[in-house]
Amino acid sequence: MASLKLAVFTMALMAVVSAVGTFVEAKLGLEHAQKLVYQSYWMIAVMVLFVTNLTAVILDRWPWQAKHSSFILAHVGLIMLVLGQWVGNNYGLDGTMNINIGSENKFVTVSKTEVQVYSSFDAVQYTRLYRQDVDFISNPPTPEKPLVFKLEEGELKFTEFKPFVVPKRDILPSDNENSGRAVRFQIKNNQTQAVEWVYQKSSQLSDIKPMGLMNVVMGPIKPELVGQNILHFEFQNDELIVTTYKKGEQQLHRRWMAKESDSLQLDWMGFELKLLRVLPKAEESWDFQEKDGPTPLTVAAAKINYKNKDQWVLQNDTLKIFSENAVYILTYGQKRFELDFSVQLKDFEMVKYEGVNKAMEYKSIVNVPTIENHVISMNEPLKFKGLTFYQASFQQDEMGKPISSVLSVNYDPGRVLKYLGSLLVSIGIILLFYFKRKWSWPFSKKP
Amino acid sequence: MAFFKKALVSFVFLFNCLTFAVTELQVLPVQDGGRQKPFDSFARENLELVYGKTSFEGRPAYEVIFTWMLTPEAWAEKEIFQVSNLDVKKRLGLKEDGKRYKGQDLFGNPAFTDLMVELRDKRETKEKLTPYYQALQRLENQYFIFTEIAAGRMLKVLPMEGQEVWGSVAELPAEFQGLFAEITKSFISSIGTQVEGGSSADKAQALKTLDQAVLNFKKAAQEKSAGLYPTGSSFNIEVHFNEFHPFRWSAVFYGLSLLLYILVWVMTKPIMQTIAHGFLGVGFLLHTYGFAIRVYLTGHPPVTNMYETVVWVAFGAVVFAGILAYYMKNKFLMVGGAMVATLCMIVADNAPVILDDSIQPLEAVLRSNYWLTIHVLTITVSYSAFFLAMALGDIGLIYYLRGEKKFASEIKAIAQSVYRSMQIGLAFLIPGIILGGIWADYSWGRFWGWDPKETWALIAALGYLGVLHGRLVGLVRDFGMIAGGVATFSLVIMAWYGVNFVLGAGLHSYGFGAGGVEYVSAFVIAHFILIIYVALVRRERQKHQ
Structure with a gap:
């Protein structure tokens, strides 16, 4: 497991799988690339192999000496980066929030999709029958293998x-x-x-x-x-x-x-x-x-x-279905998470380059409980209650006037690991050059 | 910074006194493309879009563009509209072997309207434009630019009260119409003296009258809209940058140094080595000078588009080659450095449609000099080191062909240099990727999102790490190192060029472009053929021993 040949093989495998992912993204978009490649069992297997190999080579050097420090730091850093990414993907939140100017919103939309089914007998009061996560990209339904929801009738x-x-x-x-x-x-x-x-x-x-x-x-x-x-x-x-x-x-x-x-x-x-x-x-x-x-x-x-x-x-749309006695409403779309506070978009400002319709910079002025008139701009996010709000983009009406601001909302429990990993890798690389000078040149050994 | 600016301005001034004068018309302020620029830049950019070059039959762009306004009918009958796409030529029924066509043959053509409708329908689908539609888009632009300039609507020369958009020549208030008519009149007589071959005193006098007319216009504009109208010398510097074009001269000197290095290499004449160093040094100074002006004009580090990164990579390659040559005492490093620099600078200067060298407004997300500097500069400078490794690898492959035994020591030295260059490259690439992650985390809210640009940077890093790790277990020896230096660079080409020009996907969309795929692919394929050929030759030779 600690073999260097395995390490080279793993790196080559990672490179090939990632390269395939970029071509999938170019053809089918990021969501497909994520589902079909980057979050697939394939990729997980490669990553497990990678982390195992890294751990094994680190343990293999035991007892550690000073000259190993660059090697150990860089490789521990890599493990942390991979784990940090995994933690962030699985336990974090990465979504968007679209707020109209002058109004407020407390829902964060994520890329996961779900189906909900409601029923009503009087078309006034609805009860939810089903709420289920679906991933049609990885598991598309077919006439042979449909996704079934049982209703009172049919x-x-x-x-x-x-x-x-x-x-x-x-x-x-x-x-x-x-x-x-x-x-x-x-x-x-x-x-x-x-x-x-x-x-x-x-x-x-x-x-x-x-x-x-x-x-x-x-x-x-x-x-x-x-x-x-x-x-x-x-x-x-x-x-x-x-x-x-x-x-x-x-x-x-x-x-x-x-x-x-x-x-x-x-x-x-x-x-x-x-x-x-x-x-x-x-x-x-x-x-x-x-x-x-x-x-x-x-x-x-x-x-x-x-x-x-x-x-x-259509995705993010609803469908009404009538049976003899009841009305069903079916929604299919991206999941939304409700925050325990709302974000109010007081104003949205856009500066254009002179004489042309190209945005130079744009920013949202928002209110959240306890913070008033906070400015979120490109490269200047707002941190509040463990969440970070970033300026992502905006929407315009047909006359080119901005009508709403799109914020990306993010919670990443893996962030500490990622930053620590980055730091270790960087220190490792610097030390590598320091120790390299003391080592003999592998090519110049005369027979 | 203030001192730097002053020094630059006085240096440029000195340079101008020594070399060439800038006419007042060239520095006339124009509002165009999201910024204020000298008329000279406006004219060059638009002539390049329409005609494909920045001068027409030896006449400078500013003269040509100015006469578009005076005699558009005459220009519509000249072959000034560049059309390169074969399908577009066929649809318009043009001669297929031509390069440039008359305006009346293009836009008076009944098929032109159909093509424009086709383009609009395609745009409505919001799909990515294929090369054919990009060619149609260029045709639309050419038509728009020519007719709008000819009608005086595109040349915006006067700030208007209470409006962000400047007034064009066609919209000038009465008093300015008179002043502009003076410019036109003296321009015509100045051109007249040049064409009819008047005495040099006549020519100088005509130019002086023209300068005075422009100065009068500028003075009036200044008085009418104080504060909005640009003053100062930055336009002079920009026109000087346009005219002198330091990057082209640095390409020339790099090329000369490369020739000499090759001569030194083949004939071992030590005196020529010094001259070659000298040429490289001059090229490098001019390169640095060009960067200084460009950074001053744009106000941001010179890595915001493909063109700038190509010029920057050449710069990095010379620096790394110099540093490594100093420590490793290996003459091949300078040959490699000169190879990379010459190639990059020639490509940068000769592909205007693919690598746009005009100064354009930046996307909002890039307007952070701090991050742009540390993330993009580190990533792209790692490409320099890898490019150098590739050039050295090429030299190594040639030595393998000439005889592995005979040139064993050269091959060993080259393999070492390739190894060092790769190490330097990784020492910049890996922190560059991490810094990119931190920037992405800071401004988009995610550290790593499998964006194609970052993914390919990672793939390139994995490739080089694979070679370096392979060396430790004996999978990669001297030949592997040299061939690896060449082959692995194809991953860098994919990360650098391929993601933007072939994949065209992802968040780094501000660097997207089109064209040149056939040349870049040929470059990569030719190198793979070379590696395979050398490997086969080696195997044959080893068999016979």
Whole structure:
């Protein structure tokens, strides 16, 4: 066990497994790499071998002498680093918290996923039937080996898992009186052209499509858009009214009554508007497009079978299922931990580089019990009740204004081991050079 | 720091007096890309994006860009738009063997609109852009830059009251329009005297008038927006840095020293050794001088993108080679050092599209000089030592080919140098990885997260540790050490270049780029072939003994 050949072999093995992990990450994302490689039994076996070998070589040198100190420190340090990482992974907390500006949050979201099932007989009061951790990446459900939840009537079965789907919206004509309304249009001049939908869910809500020099709006115009270039759609008794507002002009610029397949000349930089579909009654319908790897738009989805009917649920989404007597709610998504205090985001400040839309620095001003107005910025975290809060990122609305701050929240009981290990390895390396000078040069031994 | 700045400024001033003058137009302040910069830098960066070089038929970038505003129609008929991607050329129906094309053939082309729609659709999927889409993106940029500069909308020259974005030439208030028209007028007559070959007095007079026109504009801008308008000499230093380009000269001197070292090596002429040292020394001084200016201009350690790390690795390799040569009295070390320095500096200077040398705003997370200095500098300087080990390994392999018995002492000396270089490399790489862990713990909240960049740094460290441990048990002897020095460097290439340019995944996304994969792969594969070839030759020879 203390053999150096084994050590070289272990190092090579670690290198190969880690290298595979990086390629898995490049193709499938970090979560897959973690589950399939870095936290797999493979990796654990290699690490156990590594630590055993390290321990054995240290014990093998007994009784220790001064000249062994660099060797022992460096190798003990390595063991500590590995153990520290293991402790942190298994007993620590590593999650994120998304707080809207001006509001508060006490839930930390982690990457582990779970399924919860609730039932109700009156659709008002719900009782939780199941709460179970699931890991669909390592153990995806299949039609042959489904994940089953027994209900009063029938079984709820997870039968398929797709890690990367893009939910695709389609808009269809509808007969429902409470439906929304929609227009599909093409806008073009001799340099550019674009085809888009605008869909208004209800008469109070509006849909805004920023299109470079202008905003296309359906529904009420928000105050912050007044005075900008706007192309506005509105239905009056199933008739479409198209209005343009020009930047800097107080009054509307032009107005048309229009119908499907009409073409309008907008007299802005030669733009022509063509109305491809005009739907006074429309509804959304969702479809999935499967991808080979993650993109910012993909999400995981699981297929659920209940009474021979298939339905899909997206990660971090809920699904309502109706039986004859009851309503079931199924949630599938990341686990959340409730803290015993809440974090309030008083303000979020972002400084941009001059003249461009690139963040130079950003910071959150937060309140926690007993600490007011603490500033969390890049490289400057907040420590509170054993937890550390780091500035991770932020979210913007479609106009580029920040709306919420994303903090990463962390508790790491392995931290002491990691830092001590780092220190020992570093001292070991320094001592190694010191003792090396006294040793004879292995190559220069003359026969 | 203040003294350092003063010394640098006076040195640059002296240099300028001796060598070349900077015209006032070159140092005209411009707001662009998140910072204020001299017009000269603005012009070079944009000409490089459009044309692929920082000068056009011998004319400097600032003249070319200025004339884009004056006669855009004439420029649209010149072949100034670089298109390299074959698929894009095919889609546009262009001659496939051309390098640069006329604006009217590209943007007046009906297929251009289709390509832009294609690019936009791809962007909407938020997927990673393939080389084809990156080429489309560049085409879009070229079109945007040319039309916006031509229309006077991109050149932002005047701070506007109450606005963060400066006013462009097209938006100037009336009094400044007049002042700018003066600049234009004197620019045209200055160009006229040069093209028509006026007397040198005429030329000097025209330049002086132009300088005066720019000075008048600057003075008025200064008065209108005191405090917002930059003063001082940093723009002069930047233009001097652009014009003199110390890194290119250091590449030249490193190359000369390498040639001489090789001559010394082959012909054993000791006097030439001194000259070679001299050239290397001059190259190194110029390299240091370039770094001093770049650090002064950017305000951060010079390791924030691929280009800067390549230049930094060359620097480290010369330092390590010098120190080791001093202690080990081994002439091959200097050859190896000069090899690494020359290669790195030539690559850094000749791949502008892959290794962008312009000064860009830093990502928010990198804006911590303290951590950037200690973590990134230590990691990248370890690459220097490993690169040196590789160069030495190459020399060792050549000796194996020339005769293992005959050159036994040389081979032994080289194996020792490779071993030492690896030790130095690890002495920087391992603490560098640990410091990276501490920085990550401090700013992201996790010490080790299997991010590809950190994982590959670990893999490289494991590779070198494997070689060093293997030596202790006799798995690795002289040949193993020399071949290991060459082969293991491929892990460093993966950590340094591969993660950013091939994998393109993970949190170190601020260093991502594209291109050059074929050259780097060829470099790695050629070395593996060399190792295998030498190993086979050795085995054959041993059989016959």
